[in-house]
Amino acid sequence: MVRIRMTVEYDGSRYHGFQIQHNANTVQAELEKGIQHLTGEDVSIICAGRTDSGVHALGQVIAFDTLTSIPGDKWKFALNSFLPADIQIIESSECIPQFHPRFDARSKTYHYIIYRQNKGHIFYRNYALHNIDFLDVAAMQAACQLLEGRHNFKSFCASGSSVKTFERSIYRCSLVEEEPFLRMEIQADGFLYNMVRIIMGTLLEIGRGNYQPETMMYIIAAQDRSQAGPTVPPQGLYLMEVEY
Amino acid sequence: MVRIRMTVEYDGSRYHGFQIQHNANTVQAELEKGIQHLTGEDVSIICAGRTDSGVHALGQVIAFDTLTSIPGDKWKFALNSFLPADIQIIESSECIPQFHPRFDARSKTYHYIIYRQNKGHIFYRNYALHNIDFLDVAAMQAACQLLEGRHNFKSFCASGSSVKTFERSIYRCSLVEEEPFLRMEIQADGFLYNMVRIIMGTLLEIGRGNYQPETMMYIIAAQDRSQAGPTVPPQGLYLMEVEY
Numbered sequence: 001m002v003r004i005r006m007t008v009e010y011d012g013s014r015y016h017g018f019q020i021q022h023n024a025n026t027v028q029a030e031l032e033k034g035i036q037h038l039t040g041e042d043v044s045i046i047c048a049g050r051t052d053s054g055v056h057a058l059g060q061v062i063a064f065d066t067l068t069s070i071p072g073d074k075w076k077f078a079l080n081s082f083l084p085a086d087i088q089i090i091e092s093s094e095c096i097p098q099f100h101p102r103f104d105a106r107s108k109t110y111h112y113i114i115y116r117q118n119k120g121h122i123f124y125r126n127y128a129l130h131n132i133d134f135l136d137v138a139a140m141q142a143a144c145q146l147l148e149g150r151h152n153f154k155s156f157c158a159s160g161s162s163v164k165t166f167e168r169s170i171y172r173c174s175l176v177e178e179e180p181f182l183r184m185e186i187q188a189d190g191f192l193y194n195m196v197r198i199i200m201g202t203l204l205e206i207g208r209g210n211y212q213p214e215t216m217m218y219i220i221a222a223q224d225r226s227q228a229g230p231t232v233p234p235q236g237l238y239l240m241e242v243e244y
Numbered sequence: 245m246v247r248i249r250m251t252v253e254y255d256g257s258r259y260h261g262f263q264i265q266h267n268a269n270t271v272q273a274e275l276e277k278g279i280q281h282l283t284g285e286d287v288s289i290i291c292a293g294r295t296d297s298g299v300h301a302l303g304q305v306i307a308f309d310t311l312t313s314i315p316g317d318k319w320k321f322a323l324n325s326f327l328p329a330d331i332q333i334i335e336s337s338e339c340i341p342q343f344h345p346r347f348d349a350r351s352k353t354y355h356y357i358i359y360r361q362n363k364g365h366i367f368y369r370n371y372a373l374h375n376i377d378f379l380d381v382a383a384m385q386a387a388c389q390l391l392e393g394r395h396n397f398k399s400f401c402a403s404g405s406s407v408k409t410f411e412r413s414i415y416r417c418s419l420v421e422e423e424p425f426l427r428m429e430i431q432a433d434g435f436l437y438n439m440v441r442i443i444m445g446t447l448l449e450i451g452r453g454n455y456q457p458e459t460m461m462y463i464i465a466a467q468d469r470s471q472a473g474p475t476v477p478p479q480g481l482y483l484m485e486v487e488y
Contacts, residue, residue, distance in 0.1 A: 010365050059365060088366050120302060122255050122332050127367065 001065050004075055005095035008060045011086040013126040013235070014034055017053045018060070027051075027087060027190060031062065032080035039068045048101040048242040049108055049137070049191075054128070054234035059109075059241040061101045086122065101242065107171060109187040109241045112200045112232070117180040128181065129200075129236040135207035138173060142213035143206045144218070147199065154223040158231065166223070173199070182193035187243075191225040194231050202229035245308050248319055249339040255330040257370040257479070261297045262304070271295075271331060275388040278326035283312045287368055289348045292486040293352055293435075298478035300371070302486040303353075305345045322410065345407040345486065351415060353485045356444045356476070361424040372425065373444075373480040379451035381419060381426065386457035387450045388417040388428070391443065391464070398467040401436035402475065410436060410467070417443070431487075438475050446473035 008031070028045050035043050048061040049166035051155070070078055072094030073152075079089050115121050115128040116135075124130065147170050154166035172187040184200055202219060205211050211219075219227045264276070272289055279287050314322055316338030323333050327354040357364050359372040360379075368374065379402035391414050394465070398410035416431040429446055446463060449455050455463075455473075463471045 009364065009366055013367075056367070084370050090363060119334060120253065122253055122330050123300070123371065125255075125329050128302050 001067055003065050003095050003097050003099055004072060005061065005063045005093055005099055005222050006089050007091040008062055009058050009088045009090055010056065010060065012051060012054050012056045014086060015053065016052045017055070018047055018188045030084055030087055034079050036080045037235060038078055039066065041066055041068065046101050048105050051239055052234050054222065055237045055239070056238040060239055062097065062240045063099055063101050104244055105242045107187050107189050107243045108191065108239065109185065109243070110196045111238045111240050112184040112196055113236045113238070114182040115180055116182055126235050129202065129232055133208055135182070137207065139213045140203045140207045141175050143203055143216040144175060146213070146216040147173045151222070152222050152223055153192055153195060155219050155225055155228045157158055157225065158194040159225045161193040163192060168192065196237060197231045197234070198228050201232045204232065205229040206219060245311055246309055247309050247339050247343055248316055248339050249305065249307045249337055249343055250319065250333050252306055253302050253332045253334055254280045254300065254304065254371070256295060256298050256300045256444065259297065261299070262291055262295045274328055274331055278323055281326045282322055283310065285312065286308055289434050290345050292349050293483050295483055296478050297343040299481045299483070301483040304483055305337065305486045307343055307345050307460060318405040346352070348488055349486045351431050351433050351487045352435065352483065353429065353487070354440045355484050356428040356440055357480045358367060359424060359427040360426055371478050373476055375448065377452055379426070380453060381421060381451065383457045384447045384451045386421050387447055387460040390457070390460040391417045395464050397436055397439060397464070397468055399463050399469055400439045401469065402438040403469045407436060412436065416476045440481060441475045445476045449473040
């Protein structure tokens, strides 16, 4: 028995998220089905971050145990031919049997992409949030800075979520303008449920001038979901990398 | 009765091309259905270029006659709410009753996009050709130059096509590198069936070193489809603009 570790890309448009569900098309189900077709084994995949319906990944990390003798680095090529066109293994290797994609992760990096013009937006309807409001990007940048550090992020967690602690460390949060795109890049030791999407929704309120950048400090301090902005839709969100 | 002229964008992925067909989802059918829902009228749309299955447009031009009193510039907003998310009107106006989108066009511009890396290519599976071969882009550029001018382009026309003449004028053909993309931009007074896709397939053979750039002259002179390269797939092709 060996443990295999893989880095996976997927276009989340057609999937009800990563995690296996009854009667729903999920990324995990496609991966396990692919492995079943390739090796005949029924494996259980563990992932680094359970992405939601419509969310994409360029650097999801998964692991599973297998009895087959396919060398670690060959899994990538072998499995890709058994996967749909919107899921791709970009790296594979044998890892130590104790490796756990989620518990061993030091941090994760997500991007959220906004498409800021009317021309061509239909091509990004599954890949970005379409927004043509005037946005004060400098104000949004200033607010991003206030998010960095260790804080209680309860205000940015979907209500009803059961976690032990709402404390997380955001190592980096910044905006990159690449016309017609505006991209938020955020790296943290962990993310609460919907955290990136609520942060983006709050930044948009600041960009529109509805809140001042400093309001971000009060929203954090409130520890109250109702103080933050709305949850933006999933299609602009990408799990870019998991750092170990 | 007034004639309305519109500029239309569409993501061709879900459609069997522009032109209406029995039992197939087409862009024209969606547009005519949208107009039917909006006004109750059964109109017949004329377009500038009948794009094939999977081909996209950012600047298709259409026209139709209507008895409704919606002002020309308001059609855009009125009709967009009756169209699917992958078709969008970007401009509308009343035009002269004699305006014909195809016969009045002086030239058309198409782009063909190639995605040249493995990382992330799944996101472009419907929007670009995936190719990671080493390509001699300078050789391809040199061959593009040889295509410019008035020539008989029979070698670049899908066989079985019935046209009066194979003579066309290419005003501009050039390559633009924007990593990880390589884009061909081509403007001509008219295009033969599959002409852009056969030109791109031929340029790729030159990029791979299978033909010398000067071979392009002999391929043109041969007036024989079998001398040119293969027809590349439709998903990298975009009708960008129709010039009047």
